[in-house]
Amino acid sequence: MPDWSYHGIFRPLLTKLSPMISREFIHRGMNTIASLPFGFGAHIINFLGREESSHFLKLEKHGLEFKNRVGLSGKIDPLQTGTRAFTNLGFGFLEIGPITLNPTEQFTKPIVNDESQVIHFPKNAESIGLEKTFKKLHKLKKKQPIFARLVGTENELLKMIQQLDNFVDGYIIETNRTEILHNTQKPVFYAGEVINFPKQACSGIVLEKKQDSSLVEEIINLRKTGFHGTIITSGGVSEPEHALKLLDAGADFIMVSDGYVFSGPGLTKRINEALVDRLNIDPPPQPGWFSYWLFGLFIMIGGILAFIFSITSVILPYDEYFLEMKRETIWVFNERIMQFMAHDRMTLAGTMISGGIVYMQLARHGVRRGMRWAKQAIDAAAITGFLGIFAFIGYGYFDWLHLVLWLVLLPVYIYGFQKTKGIRGTPSSKNRKNDRVFKKGIFGQLSFVLLGFSFVLGGIVISIIGVTSIFVSTDLAYLCMPPEMMEAFNENLLPVIAHDRAGFGSALLSVGLLVLMMSLWGVQQGQKWVWWTYLIGGLPAFYAGIYIHFAIGYTTFIHLLPAYIALGLFVIGLILTYQFFRKQD
Structure with missing residues (x-):
């Protein structure tokens, strides 16, 4: 049970109980988790507390x-x-x-x-x-x-x-x-x-x-x-x-x-x-870290290109080839379809840019210094992202640009993975006291952990929607059109939209894992680079995700509520951890 959950969730509740009852509740609960078969419980404990x-x-x-x-x-x-x-x-x-x-x-x-x-x-x-x-x-x-x-x-x-x-x-x-x-x-x-x-x-x-x-x-x-x-x-x-x-x-x-x-x-x-x-250990640069950094750079460049496309042509020539239809025809049929696709593609672009920045920061400040947790965070998110390509073809449409990016990223990632296999460094911290800065930092960490969990959950939900129903009720209300009418207009239109949805869900899940694991494992006093990673890494995703909704008029409150909550957690986490990450003694 890490401090963010102990102080932020459990202790305020357990202090209402008698000391013996609260003690046994905690110990028996933790023991039950630790007793799960096949070492699964030990892995859960290590994942949450490191x-x-x-x-x-x-x-x-x-x-x-x-x-x-x-x-x-x-x-x-x-x-x-x-x-x-x-x-x-x-x-x-x-x-x-x-x-x-x-x-x-x-x-x-x-x-x-x-x-x-x-x-x-x-x-x-x-x-x-x-x-x-x-x-x-x-x-x-x-x-x-x-x-x-x-x-x-x-x-x-x-x-x-x-x-x-x-x-x-x-x-x-x-x-x-x-x-x-x-x-x-x-x-x-x-x-x-x-x-x-x-x-x-x-x-x-x-x-x-x-x-x-x-x-x-x-x-x-x-x-x-x-x-x-x-x-x-x-x-x-x-x-x-x-x-x-x-x-x-x-x-x-x-x-x-x-x-x-x-x-x-x-x-x-x-x-x-x-x-x-x-x-005061100053390890030499870990071989392979630059490959991980390039991996993040390529993802960020891909996100920037996707952002440019989302605010200009929206769909690309190979999309038109699959649809057997020019974009102008779709604009004439229902302009909101194109706006909806721009909405999906811009949110994907923002997520990719943010993810690329976080990858680069983890590689530069974590893996380079031999931090095992940073390598494992990159590996978990990267492998999830690679596997997400299978969600893209759930409705029979494969994006060749994604394949090209996949083929560029894979050898770069494999090289970095192989070169960093022996990494085993652990974090250090300037924290010495239970002062006000530390206590604020705990609740800031809780905010970031909740943010990471929300991204992971959101990525899973959006991916499932993308390969099943494609739309939620607020989507259809915005489009003013049922899926059957879109399918009747062009039977290949739904697979393209499904591809966009599943692609965004997969990217959000991958980036969510990065944020979650950095929040669980990388919050140590004095590590200013972690705070800057949250700030710089978070801005593109929040800007693209919220801006595009207002730009196309898709401002249904219930639809944007998860984004508002995530933004609130993001801001709270930045404020509460600011001094904690900057304090050097």
Whole structure:
């Protein structure tokens, strides 16, 4: 669940419910998605949130490989209802528990203080018990190290370790009795009072945020005593800056807890992007990016040519050849048919120009810098666009100009695709705080995500209409003529119009995917080029799509309402994200 959906949609609703109900609603819902067969759920989560970690953040410690240094505290999910989902949310490791030998009969409701942004978790360990934990771990497909927090007597700890040892990668215990360490080869971390810390016996220590305590000072003091073991912190992180300070002070790993609830599930991603940003990586230009840029340029040129034709001749000689009729004859029969065709062709032209600009920007600023998300956005949209050519012939008419463009674009795209196969870079971000600029940016991102979804949905609907009924009721009202009369006039006229409709729908779907994926994956603070891509890329499509309707007098409100809504989302997104994309600290 990315921040744009958490803060923009779900959290305002869930705060009306009790903390336990809202927590379980979120965790069970996410777990259900993550449990979809064939890895489909993991792909959905990755598509919406893009939680991959940079390979620069990987590290090995205690014989384990961590994708990054950020983990999740078990306090967030004591019932372990969301563990499967959390494995897909970009964490470097997970803590589960606390685990006790026997289950707790009744769980204490956490007390959430929204004003101070603190969650008061139960002081005594509350657990689903060893048996249920074992069953959950047995079904779990691990994607990162899992540490089990164990609570109990020495004998109970020994029994739990014996049963869990094949399923977890380490333990967190709250006792300084070190005899149990001889019963496992896994790392064991102490989570009690520092004064009682058995330094020589444990692999490291877990420092937990307490009220009015400073984790940074605790870390510094512990390092000053000469301790070189692993330090893990739990809590005290509600924005990336907090995490950076803890790591700078000497912490090896951090676990987010209540800050994860208030800041949102995107906190992990924001911390990792901030860590990448501090590395100040300047990769060499990625081979193949220029081919993708040319791909966008050719689409933009094609759109410009289509725009010129739409405001001059409207139909081309090969259209007349197929129709076996001159354009003048159609003008005389019903001038609104020609105007309607100009309307379809100009909206297609605007969409192509916008799409070409977005392709070029993604290639220049994304793929060139090795951003994997930018390549995948281009690939998904381009392949969809190529497949859309089959929608053009749904009624038996094939546009040869489209074929020429298709043949020009295909080798250019294939070359770029092959050359960028190994791309794996991840984004960086200047974001450090949950300030007003960040919060506005979240809602701006939501606007752009909704805009992308609306384009995708609109493209699908228009494509389906193009290859089925061709017209909607407002079209026929504008034309003042039923399809049967047009078919009687010229039996090839409907296939040409259907071709235009399906072509526009396919182009809108392709560009919609670009906008959607850029909105889901490419919104990071300080990336000014993304804001300019939205602005410059959006203007041609909106101008052509709205202008032509007024130029030909097709101004039915219900017909233009989707365009008005899309324009509103576009403007809102630009306004709310302006400072976010420009802010460098």
